[in-house]
Amino acid sequence: MATRRFFPPLRTLITTRSVTYMPRPGDGTPRPVTLIPGDGIVPLVTNAVEQVMEAMHAPVYFEKYEVHGDMKRVPQQVLDSIRKNKVCLKGGLKTPVGGGVNSLNVQLRKELDLYASLVNCFNLPGLPTRHENVDIVVVRENTEGEYSGLEHEVVPGVVESLKVITKFCSERIAKYAFEYAYLNNRKKVTAVHKANIMKLADGLFLESCREVATKYPSIKYNEIIVDNCCMQLVSKPEQFDVMVTPNLYGNLVANTAAGIAGGTGVMPGGNVGAEHAVFEQGASAGNVGKEKITEQKKANPVALLLSSAMMLRHLQFPSFADRLESAVKRVISEGKYRTKDLGGNSTTQEVVDAVIANLD
Template identity: 85%
Template sequence: MATTTKRSIPLLKHLLRHTQTQTRPVTYMPRPGDGSPRTVTLIPGDGIGPLVTGAVEQVLDALHAPIIFEKFDVHGDMKTIPSEVLDSIKRNKVCLKGGLNTPMGGGVSSLNVQLRKELDLYASLVNCFNLPGLPTRHENVDIVVIRENTEGEYAGLEHEVVPGVVESLKVITKFCSERIAKYAFEYAYLNNRKTVTAVHKANIMKLADGLFLESCREIASKYPSIKYNEIIVDNCCMQLVSKPEQFDVMVTPNLYGNLVANTAAGIAGGTGVMPGGNVGADHAVFEQGASAGNVGKQKIVDRKTANPVALLLSSAMMLRHLQFPSFADRLENSVKRVILEGKYRTKDLGGTSTTQEVVDAVISNLD
């Protein structure tokens, strides 16, 4: 009898856990009008962009999510973002976009950088985490990289001093450094994160990165419940590939953040599964979290085998931003179930599935 009782205890615990996960939240009370459809600007972009944004459209339609897309044709070889696109984003406050190709050299500025500056999308957020069922070199990775998005080397202040000599200016301001540090600590506080780590190169760039560190320290003093660390960027890269599980929230200047986010994404499962977005005081643009591979190779476009997971998870972030948490949960849970089952995966995840096959699997797993 005692043996039977002992054996039944683990089963009861499992049933209790299962019952708890199925319980609907009782603390969310929407405001009147919260269910009204929201218009979102959609930029399919270049390369695999139309494939993965099309995947999002299909899944959100199957979810019956209250989203209406306002679609615009924008490509990276354009000189500027068309005014009607900017007007749409300013009016709708939220945008979903595929990758935009940035020509190398030639004096053509990046439309991605233009968009961030024009809308003052000062914070880039990339969430790099292990997905259950997807094998990686490291376990227990759950890193949020928060990157200053409007200054630093990306200010684009370059000129040729004399033939053969180019000067590129790195701009760091106290205002922007404090603003991104505050966002990082607010994010940690609101999401029950324990540690914020500032990434820098103040041992060499003593004034510029020194100012960034001073700003982070000042903001950190206002959040005593959150541990604050600092790490030099080259040591940070080494630590990321050896012990990534030690990091929680990371706050960085512009260029370092791009490198750190893509490295962390590669460690946690690849750029094809990491969600992200860019946010400012008034607007937000959601896209694939890691910039590497967000346009993709032509053969992936031709074979229609682009991985839609990153943008689907970014869309879940967008739905939460729009205060549609139930739709976000259903979408995210369905994607995670597909990854866990392992039957439908694109080539970058070790499978042979097409984009459409992954989309169909996600739709069939919606609860």
């Protein structure tokens, strides 16, 4: 199996740009990873990852911290652990709707400057979907724009939400997208925007993408307005390869692409910066707090298992990543053990046991 690079090798770090890169300290040396189990059904899923890692004797060990979405802030000891370990595996945290409570997911991205969100949406063999030949990577700017939560009440009944776009952040996300495409033999990068209306903000984002594109002549570059992008995704998704987006659009595009390719329960993802990386389910879970799924213990572990394979590859343990990825894909392809969202009726543990049985 070919090794897919989510992060560039050391030579790229030195000569091209600063992104997360973790050199292995020695063959087989175990690496500490901060683990946040998450809310609702998600601890079932993070426990599944722990079981599989133990079964395959992966050279990682977890430092586990309880963090919940209703906390006001990410605990300092958790931030210290991620800064020390450089790598985190995170279950979904419930984001309160309204009430002025900030999302802990957004806090983590800001505190650690995790400027790039990476979601890989692709067809899994054996999992029926409306479209075939889907293999889309959504690279989303993670630190500014509408989604960064800069809001205030001007006077009672009037609220301003600020959209801030900078040249610096737009350029570095464009560089990440093009470098990812170059390293992974991708052919095209598509910039998603609404510059026909937000001419200054999204115009600056497009200007930055165009400048970076000139430095990668072997990669085709094009642009698409976000509303047309959504229509094209649901009608002809195979036309897209790597997509680079501002913050809010990326969240919508990644979830749409995930739904087309098999659902949010099977899409891996990560959030990376110059020093740290946090791996988690690639697209919004949507069922973080569903009590019935929790009670029946039927949460889908596939997305986080595939995100864990991304993490292993990032830590420079590609053989372990390939074993895990192959085992998960084999279980999905065989179709005997699947959770309800994938058309089956298996429990989380039954899927985990099947993955473990297929590791070799």
